Every structure is written in structure tokens, then in C-alpha cells.
Amino acid sequence: MNENENPNHYDRERPAGLTPVTVIGLGAMGRALAEAFVRAGHPTTVWNRTPEKAAPLVAEGAVLAGSVEAAVAASPLVVTCLTTFEATRQALGPATEALSGRALVTLNSGTPAGARETAAWAAGHGARFLAGAVKNVPSAVGAPDTLLYYSGDRAVFDTYASTLKVLGGDTVHLGAETDLAALYEMAVGAMLLPALVGFFQGAAAVRSRGLEAGSMVRFAEKWLDMIKSLLPVYAEEIDRGDYSEAASSVNLFLEGAAYDEELSRETGVDATWLAPLYDLVEQAVAAGHGEHSVSALTEVLAKRP
Numbered sequence: 001m002n003e004n005e006n007p008n009h010y011d012r013e014r015p016a017g018l019t020p021v022t023v024i025g026l027g028a029m030g031r032a033l034a035e036a037f038v039r040a041g042h043p044t045t046v047w048n049r050t051p052e053k054a055a056p057l058v059a060e061g062a063v064l065a066g067s068v069e070a071a072v073a074a075s076p077l078v079v080t081c082l083t084t085f086e087a088t089r090q091a092l093g094p095a096t097e098a099l100s101g102r103a104l105v106t107l108n109s110g111t112p113a114g115a116r117e118t119a120a121w122a123a124g125h126g127a128r129f130l131a132g133a134v135k136n137v138p139s140a141v142g143a144p145d146t147l148l149y150y151s152g153d154r155a156v157f158d159t160y161a162s163t164l165k166v167l168g169g170d171t172v173h174l175g176a177e178t179d180l181a182a183l184y185e186m187a188v189g190a191m192l193l194p195a196l197v198g199f200f201q202g203a204a205a206v207r208s209r210g211l212e213a214g215s216m217v218r219f220a221e222k223w224l225d226m227i228k229s230l231l232p233v234y235a236e237e238i239d240r241g242d243y244s245e246a247a248s249s250v251n252l253f254l255e256g257a258a259y260d261e262e263l264s265r266e267t268g269v270d271a272t273w274l275a276p277l278y279d280l281v282e283q284a285v286a287a288g289h290g291e292h293s294v295s296a297l298t299e300v301l302a303k304r305p
């Protein structure tokens with residue numbers, strides 16, 4: 001039996017030569033992952049339900065497997081990037097025998113429950129498992145500061161550390177619990193939509209005056225820098241459960257509601273998406289947090305049924 005047939009020979013990264021990798025799922029993100037491995041010189045096998053999507057990767061040197069089973073059997077390290085955990089288990093269905101003894105790394109978005117379910121499924125088929133998440137866009141894959149979280153089998157993370165770093169230099173193992181990457185991905189990701197909708201609302205207000213959205217970018221970036229500087233301060237207040245030293249109080253935020261309404265009337269820009277946020281602020285006031293730091297909203301959120 002040669003090395004390719006016996007996955008147990010893949011316990012360590014091969015000192016002479018780069019680890020062969022299989023990438024399953026060649027959507028926007030999967031293609032970027034496979035491309036990064038190919039460009040870094042890793043022997044890269046790919047598989048996609050719609051095989052045509054593999055053509056540009058094959059032109060760069062990847063090998064297109066004829067079946068998902070052959071794709072899994074080709075490498076000790078199998079990276080999947082499908083839309084969901086469920087789709088991942090479904091796509092790997094015909095390859096469960098080949099998974100035994102290999103390292104499976106999922107890089108899709110999903111819930112902690114989905115990660116736990118997939119971890120149990122992978123263990124049931126004898127695979128070692130890491131659930132990961134790419135915290136950036138496909139064009140950022142491979143950059144030194146691109147963040148990827150992983151959780152699960154620490155030995156897999158350590159064994160393939162240099163291979164996984166090909167995908168992004170800021171590569172973090174969060175812990176042995178397989179659902180931590182999904183938890184952090186969703187917890188941090190929660191900021192995206194409110195922040196972007198806020199920017200879009202501002203852009204619509206500026207455009208209502210015939211000005212370009214681009215004219216506010218520099219100022220919006222500074223605003224985000226300011227918000228960024230507050231995160232460690234608020235995190236400390238939340239972790240201590242002490243909101244008494246308010247640089248910006250809940251009451252101060254409540255005053256903003258009237259201004260937002262007035263600007264909405266003046267510009268004709270719909271700001272109704274803010275109503276549930278002000279509802280939260282009002283609940284915090286009702287709970288006695290009016291003069292407390294705005295981070296006390298965490299308490300209101302945590303107590304929601």
C-alpha cells in the first residue's frame with residue numbers, strides 16, 4: 001500500500017514537498033481557496049457538483065477528480081466550501097468510506113448546531129474534523145492579514161498549520177469544541193448588516209441633496225475607527241457587568257431618535273429600520289439603565305425571551 005492509499009501515513013506534514021489538498025465546492029469562495037493552494041504549490045485536487053466551474057483551476061494546475069469519492073481519496077486534507085453544513089454532508093455522502101482517517105475541514109458559514117452535527121457525522125465516518133470559517137471576501141483569501149477561525153481537533157490544526165496559513169495569515173484555533181468557529185463567526189458577523197444599512201441610509205441622505213455617496217466615505221471610515229476604539233472598552237464593561245462609568249449613556253442614544261426622525265422627514269429617506277433599535281434603547285431605560293453606558297443594552301438583549 002503506498003502513501004496515497006493509506007491515509008494513516010499523513011499524520012505529519014510532509015517535510016519534503018507540500019501537503020496534497022482536496023477542495024470540494026468551487027463557488028466564489030471555494031475557487032479562491034483552491035486557487036490559493038495551487039498558487040502556493042500544493043498538489044490540489046478539486047471537485048464540484050457542476051464540474052465546468054473547475055476549468056480555470058485546472059488551467060492553473062489543479063486536478064479535477066471524476067467523483068467526490070476520488071476527490072476525498074486523493075489527499076490527506078479535505079477542505080470543503082459549500083453553502084451549508086447540510087449541503088456539505090449531502091455532497092460527501094458518496095465518499096464516507098474514503099473519509100476515514102483523513103482530516104476534514106469545513107469552511108462554510110452556519111450555526112453552531114450545524115457544526116456540532118457535522119462533527120458527529122464526520123466522527124461517525126472516522127474522519128478527524130475541524131470546522132472553520134473565512135472571515136473575509138474571496139479576493140482576500142491568501143493575504144497575510146486575512147482571518148480564518150477554526151475549532152475542533154487541535155492535532156489537525158497543528159499538523160496542517162502551514163497549509164492552512166496559505167488561506168490567510170491570521171489563522172486562529174479557538175478551542176477543541178467544534179462549534180466555536182461557527183459561534184464566533186456569527187457573533188462577529190452580527191455587526192455587518194446593521195453597520196452597512198447605517199451606511200446605506202447615510203448614503204441615501206447625502207444623495208437626497210444631490211451629493212455623491214463617495215463624498216462621505218472618508219468620514220464614515222473615521223467613524224468606524226472611532227467605533228473600533230470603543231469595542232475593548234465596552235467588552236470590559238460587559239464582562240465586568242458594570243455599566244456605571246458611562247462615556248455615552250443610554251439616555252444620550254435615546255435623544256438621537258428624534259433627530260433621526262427629523263432627518264428622515266427632511267430627506268425622505270426611510271429610517272424605519274431603526275425603530276427596533278430604539279425600542280431596545282427604551283427597554284434599557286425602563287430597566288434603569290438610562291444613565292448607564294450604552295453597553296448595558298447587552299443586558300436587555302441577553303434577557304430577551
Ligand SMILES: NC(=O)c1ccc[n+]([C@@H]2O[C@H](COP(=O)([O-])OP(=O)(O)OC[C@H]3O[C@@H](n4cnc5c(N)ncnc54)[C@H](OP(=O)(O)O)[C@@H]3O)[C@@H](O)[C@H]2O)c1
Binds near residue numbers: 048050
Ligand atoms: N462569497 C463570499 O463573500 C463569502 C465570504 C465568507 C464566507 N463565505 C461562505 O462560504 C460558503 C460558500 O460561499 P460561496 O460564496 O462560495 O457560495 P456559492 O458561490 O453560492 O457556491 C456554493 C457552492 O456550494 C455547492 N453546493 C451547494 N449545495 C450543494 C449540494 N447540495 N451538493 C453539492 N454542492 C453543493 C455549489 O455547487 P454548484 O457550483 O454545483 O452549484 C458551489 O460549489 C458559504 O457558506 C458562505 O457563507 C462566502
